[in-house]
Amino acid sequence: MDMLNDLITIQHFPLAELEVGHHLYWQIGSLKLHGQVFLTSWFVIAALVTISVLATRNVQMVPSGVQNLMEYALEFIRDLAKGQIGEKDYRPWVPFIGTLFLFIFVSNWGGALIPWKLVALPEGELAAPTSDINTTVALALLTSLAYFYAGFSKKGLGYFGNYVQPVAFMLPFKIIEDFTKPLSLSFRLFGNILADELVVGVLVLLVPLFVPLPVMALGLFTSAIQALIFATLAAAYIGEAMEEHGEEHE
Amino acid sequence: MIHWTVLLAAEAAASEGGGGLFDLDATLPLMAIQFLLLMVALNAVFYKPLGKSIDDRDNYIRTTQAEAKERLEQTKRLTQQYETELASTRRQSQAVIAEAQAAAQKIAAERVAQAQQEAQAQREQVQVELDQQKAEALASLEQQVGALSQQILDKLLEAKA
Numbered sequence: 059m060d061m062l063n064d065l066i067t068i069q070h071f072p073l074a075e076l077e078v079g080h081h082l083y084w085q086i087g088s089l090k091l092h093g094q095v096f097l098t099s100w101f102v103i104a105a106l107v108t109i110s111v112l113a114t115r116n117v118q119m120v121p122s123g124v125q126n127l128m129e130y131a132l133e134f135i136r137d138l139a140k141g142q143i144g145e146k147d148y149r150p151w152v153p154f155i156g157t158l159f160l161f162i163f164v165s166n167w168g169g170a171l172i173p174w175k176l177v178a179l180p181e182g183e184l185a186a187p188t189s190d191i192n193t194t195v196a197l198a199l200l201t202s203l204a205y206f207y208a209g210f211s212k213k214g215l216g217y218f219g220n221y222v223q224p225v226a227f228m229l230p231f232k233i234i235e236d237f238t239k240p241l242s243l244s245f246r247l248f249g250n251i252l253a254d255e256l257v258v259g260v261l262v263l264l265v266p267l268f269v270p271l272p273v274m275a276l277g278l279f280t281s282a283i284q285a286l287i288f289a290t291l292a293a294a295y296i297g298e299a300m301e302e303h304g305e306e307h308e
Numbered sequence: 309m310i311h312w313t314v315l316l317a318a319e320a321a322a323s324e325g326g327g328g329l330f331d332l333d334a335t336l337p338l339m340a341i342q343f344l345l346l347m348v349a350l351n352a353v354f355y356k357p358l359g360k361s362i363d364d365r366d367n368y369i370r371t372t373q374a375e376a377k378e379r380l381e382q383t384k385r386l387t388q389q390y391e392t393e394l395a396s397t398r399r400q401s402q403a404v405i406a407e408a409q410a411a412a413q414k415i416a417a418e419r420v421a422q423a424q425q426e427a428q429a430q431r432e433q434v435q436v437e438l439d440q441q442k443a444e445a446l447a448s449l450e451q452q453v454g455a456l457s458q459q460i461l462d463k464l465l466e467a468k469a
Contacts, residue, residue, distance in 0.1 A: 079328040089334035099339065103346050110354035117361045119368070125358070132358050153355045157347040192335035200340055252329070 078256065080182040092190055094179060099187040102164045135159055135289070142293035147212070147300055151293065154204055158197060159289035162188055166251055166281030170258075170274065188284075189252040191244065198244035201292040202236070209299035220299065239295060243288060250284045 082093035113128035121129050135156035139148040169186020177184055187193045209217035221232040254277040261270035 079331070081331060086334070091333065091338065092331070092335040095335055095339070096342075099342065103342070103349075106346065107349055107353060110350055114353055114357040114361075117357055119361075119365060121361070125361075128354065129358055129362060132355065132362065136359075152359070153347050153351040156355060157343065157350050160350070161343065161346060187339075190335070191330050192332055193339050195332065196336045196340040196343060199336075200343060 082179050082182040092182075092192060094182045094184050095187050095190045095193060098168065098174065098184050099165070099193070102161060102168055102187060105168070106160055106164055131160070132156070138286075138290060139293050142290060143297040143300065147297075148293075151204075151208070151296055155289050155293045155296075158201070158292055159285050162197070162247065162288050163282060163285035165193075166285055167278065169251065169255065170277050170281055185255055186251050186281075188247055189255055191248050194244040194248040195240070197247070197288070198240035201243060201295060202240045204292065205295040205299040208296045212300045217299065220301075243291060247284050247288055250280055254280055 081095075082097075084091040084093040084096075109124060110128065113124045116125075118125060132152075136148070136152055138159070139152050139155045142148075143151055165186045165188045169189060174184035206217075209220065213219070221229050254273075257273055258270050258277055261273055
């Protein structure tokens, strides 16, 4: 507790302040919303839509500038989806996986690169939308729905056959997996991004100059990796749900 | 809740009911809907047009490459054809040259032989003429010898007498 008291005395340091678990609440009817998450997510969405419109406004046979960049991004997403889902079925899932990747990536980097804290809110502070558990749980649940949808649309009720593959003994584990998948997806992303922001915040609080820079760079790396991991895992789950099991195994 | 210490904040917030790290509320479904809307929007302005552009380019490159390959093949075939034609033509021309040379040589040999024959004939003719003239000359010379010796004899006799 001594250390905690020490820390509390530093809290009056004028340069920076750190808030965790504070939200800017918006009340709509009986619903409570986290306003700061929506504000930054709208920014992210606007950025994504704007750059997409810029890239496709005048599509050229020989790409240049923004079109080139976005084509690179699309090829990257396609390769990712193709690698996890397979050549035959990946195309309908490119928008879902791509949007997951782009949204998380731009959110993370936006949270790390844009000085959101300069905008003062009545309560809470602006940060990456992915550092709020609601966002990550929403994305993870969507991923769960997506892979259930993929499995059922591909195999119908035969999808339940996946639960007893390769042996019936696997049934309880496969059922548990359906719960752990969204849980691990959401907490991994949430934890990494929030932890990164907190580490940077604490370091900025303690030493406001230069010292946080390596951690910030590391945070950029982590952010990109987390976006890639989320998208890759989502694609892998979808691919797994659609995977064909040979008849001879039954 | 002004403590910024991570653990305390998390635990305290969770117990307080308002705020906190793990505060799940209507943000979650709205965020999901928002995400789906973003997906639809990006599908319209990003994935579809750019995907089409990439596929079109791939097709274009593939067809152009196939065409170019075909043309290259054709060119190679033509080259080979021309080369064989050239070789046969060269052989033909060499044969023609050889033939012509042989014919020319033959003609030259014939001409030379003819000329030599002619020369031989002329020479023989000239020889015959020469012999004849020589004989004539000798004959006339003999006559003159007879006359001259008569004259000499006459003169000598006159002088003696």
